[in-house]
Amino acid sequence: MAKRAADRHPTKFLLGEKEIPTRWYNIQADLKTPLPPPLHPGTGQPIGPQDLAPLFPMGLIKQEVSQERWIETPEEVQDIYRLWRPTPLYRARRLEKVLDTPARIYYKYEGVSPAGSHKPNTAVAQAYYNKKEGVKRLATETGAGQWGSALAMACNFFGLQCKVYMVKVSYHQKPYRRVLMETWGAQVVPSPSPDTQAGKKVLAEDPDSPGSLGIAISEAVEDAATRDDTKYSLGSVLNHVLMHQTVVGLETRKQLEKADAEADIVIGCVGGGSNFGGFAFPFLADKLAGKKKKLRVIAVEPAACPSLTKGKYAYDFGDTVGLTPLVKMHTLGHTFVPAPVHAGGLRYHGMAPLVCKLYDEGFIEAVAVQQLATFQIAVQFAAAEGILPAPEAAHAVRGAVDEALRCKREGKRRTIVFNLCGHGHFDISAYEAYLGGKLQDYEYPADKVEEALKHLPQVAAVRG
Numbered sequence: 001m002a003k004r005a006a007d008r009h010p011t012k013f014l015l016g017e018k019e020i021p022t023r024w025y026n027i028q029a030d031l032k033t034p035l036p037p038p039l040h041p042g043t044g045q046p047i048g049p050q051d052l053a054p055l056f057p058m059g060l061i062k063q064e065v066s067q068e069r070w071i072e073t074p075e076e077v078q079d080i081y082r083l084w085r086p087t088p089l090y091r092a093r094r095l096e097k098v099l100d101t102p103a104r105i106y107y108k109y110e111g112v113s114p115a116g117s118h119k120p121n122t123a124v125a126q127a128y129y130n131k132k133e134g135v136k137r138l139a140t141e142t143g144a145g146q147w148g149s150a151l152a153m154a155c156n157f158f159g160l161q162c163k164v165y166m167v168k169v170s171y172h173q174k175p176y177r178r179v180l181m182e183t184w185g186a187q188v189v190p191s192p193s194p195d196t197q198a199g200k201k202v203l204a205e206d207p208d209s210p211g212s213l214g215i216a217i218s219e220a221v222e223d224a225a226t227r228d229d230t231k232y233s234l235g236s237v238l239n240h241v242l243m244h245q246t247v248v249g250l251e252t253r254k255q256l257e258k259a260d261a262e263a264d265i266v267i268g269c270v271g272g273g274s275n276f277g278g279f280a281f282p283f284l285a286d287k288l289a290g291k292k293k294k295l296r297v298i299a300v301e302p303a304a305c306p307s308l309t310k311g312k313y314a315y316d317f318g319d320t321v322g323l324t325p326l327v328k329m330h331t332l333g334h335t336f337v338p339a340p341v342h343a344g345g346l347r348y349h350g351m352a353p354l355v356c357k358l359y360d361e362g363f364i365e366a367v368a369v370q371q372l373a374t375f376q377i378a379v380q381f382a383a384a385e386g387i388l389p390a391p392e393a394a395h396a397v398r399g400a401v402d403e404a405l406r407c408k409r410e411g412k413r414r415t416i417v418f419n420l421c422g423h424g425h426f427d428i429s430a431y432e433a434y435l436g437g438k439l440q441d442y443e444y445p446a447d448k449v450e451e452a453l454k455h456l457p458q459v460a461a462v463r464g
């Protein structure tokens with residue numbers, strides 16, 4: 001009997017609930033040399049777990065420094081993951097056709113989570129470990145509103161209060177994200193806000209500041225550090241956050257097996273590095289072990305905030321005001337305030353230290369793309385595949401399409417796999433602006449970056 005088209009050309013590769021990975025992958029175990037340690041901003045000496053204790057529960061601090069390759073996902077976290085996981089892996093057949101490319105394109109879709117992105121994968125884990133250690137309230141920042149929504153939902157599940165400092169430009173661009181967070185019980189304020197000393201300081205210097213992730217982090221860190229009942233929660237950058245996200249890449253590997261496919265090129269967008277790290281690290285494990293030497297792993301960032309491609313690999317603060325430990329990362333300088341591009345979640349001056357080290361050692365490539373080219377491809381993707389990408393995720397689509405077009409030029413049949421890390425249903429005003437011809441590109445702000453890099457902390461001087 002003839003096979004049906006669905007058997008011959010499947011579009012989705014699905015896993016059952018029992019196939020959700022029950023352990024996270026910790027790439028620290030496979031690094032050739034350890035990460036440069038975070039440093040105390042006052043002494044320049046490596047910090048210990050106790051230095052982080054005012055901000056994070058010990059369960060997460062242990063994960064941050066763990067060298068174990070696999071860490072069990074607690075049952076309570078798995079229970080909640082099952083609300084939307086496993087997420088689907090699609091073969092983008094219709095996009096391939098439009099592009100007329102010999103490449104095979106697959107995408108993992110994290111937009112099916114209740115908050116609309118990959119962010120709940122770590123939000124749920126973080127809320128769980130805080131609850132376990134008796135924390136009552138979490139403070140955080142949010143750029144696009146995706147992370148704030150994810151944490152608001154997770155706090156709601158575990159009965160924690162949640163305060164969200166939302167970057168002012170996004171607060172106004174995305175009012176419905178705020179309402180979603182409030183529906184899940186969170187309190188949301190635009191950042192910079194008058195609620196913290198850090199916010200007041202920025203407002204005094206620039207009352208019209210559009211805000212940035214760096215500023216909002218300063219506010220949330222201050223909030224947590226000055227209240228006994230509160231800890232801080234970060235949606236990206238940190239080792240444990242990237243590790244929680246590996247559930248995405250681990251599922252994708254299983255799904256590619258079902259598709260009888262092997263990735264040649266793995267692509268994700270990068271803001272602080274969490275969806276990219278979580279997606280790519282399980283693939284990079286092979287490359288670090290000396291296998292799959294030809295595998296290419298590409299991080300895509302906005303040209304307006306190009307930390308990997310233009311930043312300096314140096315110790316810097318994670319926030320704008322200078323409250324966090326110093327971490328070694330590709331940075332545009334902690335005082336750099338990126339242009340208000342609509343990919344709010346990618347407007348961060350730094351990058352996850354794990355991503356930076358792997359980039360520095362040549363395991364990862366990076367490209368920067370412009371806003372208009374990104375929206376153009378997002379619209380093309382929506383037309384072909386139906387899904388409206390979050391502006392951040394559209395950077396990964398841009399990267400994947402550029403590689404597919406390269407395959408076409410070179411006549412190569414590569415398998416491209418990318419992470420479509422969120423939907424754009426709350427980003428309609430960005431699409432409206434694009435379709436109305438009101439969006440613009442922002443050139444690489446070389447002079448602003450040069451100025452910001454002058455304010456990098458003098459680590460050698462402190463340490464020496």
Ligand SMILES: Cc1ncc(COP(=O)(O)O)c(C=O)c1O
Nearest residue numbers: 146236271272273274275345422
């Ligand atoms: C949909 C989406 N993608 C990507 C990002 C960037 O963060 P990360 O690089 O940690 O994945 C964000 C951040 O808010 C986001 O909301």
